[in-house]
Amino acid sequence: MPDTFFEDVRSLHLFSKMSADNFADLMRAAYVQNFPPQIELISEGDPSDFLHVVLSGEVDLFARWNNRETSLATLRPVSTFILAATIRDAPYLMSARTLEKSRIALIPSQDVRAVFDTDGDFARAIVAELALAYRSVVKTQKDLKLRSSLERLANCLLRQQTRVDGAEEFTLPYEKRRLASLLGMTPENLSRAFKGLQPYGVRVAGSQITIADRKDLESLAKPSPLIDDFLV
Amino acid sequence: MPDTFFEDVRSLHLFSKMSADNFADLMRAAYVQNFPPQIELISEGDPSDFLHVVLSGEVDLFARWNNRETSLATLRPVSTFILAATIRDAPYLMSARTLEKSRIALIPSQDVRAVFDTDGDFARAIVAELALAYRSVVKTQKDLKLRSSLERLANCLLRQQTRVDGAEEFTLPYEKRRLASLLGMTPENLSRAFKGLQPYGVRVAGSQITIADRKDLESLAKPSPLIDDFLV
């Protein structure tokens, strides 16, 4: 009944190096579920009962406060989320919702913590994962505090272009309204920011982006590996 | 010659549970240095040669981009910094400077990674530390994206008051100009924000803050454990 999601999970850095026994322990009570779009998988403040793994589809991590809401990250297969909360046995800090039909694996948090307590390799894999996640949030914070919204958008487009191997034309992987939220601005402002990038050779048609001259856009964006490079 | 800083370092959660042997390995090439105020200890982009430990004094973590600068965190004794960069053997994402005369212990990063590779307990301690740090940055990001500067200041004051066990009057632990930067605003704007909190019972005299009625201030600040509580 649990289909072949084991391999997908196992393929993650987080789980690939642990012993088969420990992995089996983790998977014993794990299960997979299919969710339609726009389902709130977890809500901030809830106890972290499961470590989640996106197997297919797309998940939005967001946060609410005082009737406001902001998107913090987008997760695509195959990746885990809510690892820090699971480890600390602390409530979720973010909520998560499916953006499209998604398959999510759920691994009981107590099992994760139990294996973590005994398996040094697993602990080390978690360290690598958390350190990467930490650095990623720090970069986002620098982006938010040091750049204007126009600069953030410019750099975001350059990062996207890099992800598609520098192709001059590509499709935005987000709905614009969500992109605005991720970048910390309103949808209206994003529309205007796109226009503001026209003088730098950015063409927008729906979700199709064309960057006529990367150098030109870079002259405005001033990308930095210490903010924009995923791997650093 | 290396004085008694061993115990201070050992007392940290990060090191308290590891074996004496492994701790000795870590300390073998470690050393302590005294720095005057305003010394830049590390610069973003530099390779992470040392894990740093603040033994006394005060350290500012900040970042620069395009001639702008922002403070990201303040470190007080006894705490480590640059752990994620050390673990990943990646360049620092933040710069650090002493704010006052400070004693800093420097532990070679390669030793940290070596012990990390063999000592599961140490790896687990690092996980706990990183998970906490990660959650702390996420909270800051929510604060930045969901709140206005007035709300950020109000909540910051409430957090400070909590740190001093709810005393009605306390001293700001930061220079105002740095507080402004931490909160993502200009010094001028911070001045005005303090005035904006007067109607909520906040009195400011230099760095002395008086909160006449916490409830009143909370009605504006709407503090949330998922943003403002250190431990959650």
Add this chain to the structure above:
DNA sequence: CGCTATGTTGATCCATATCAATAAGTGTGG
């Protein structure tokens, strides 16, 4: 005690949010 850095205040400017209206997609059921 004076110098320099920090903090305050006021005037103005600018970026971004908000509000409102329209247009363009997207999906659904007849």
Add this chain to the structure above:
DNA sequence: CCACACTTATTGATATGGATCAACATAGCG
């Protein structure tokens, strides 16, 4: 397959939070 409804995107007008610039006050510090 089209028509309708609903959501998303754009555009314009306006408001406002926050930045900038400039002057002055204040407080540390040598």
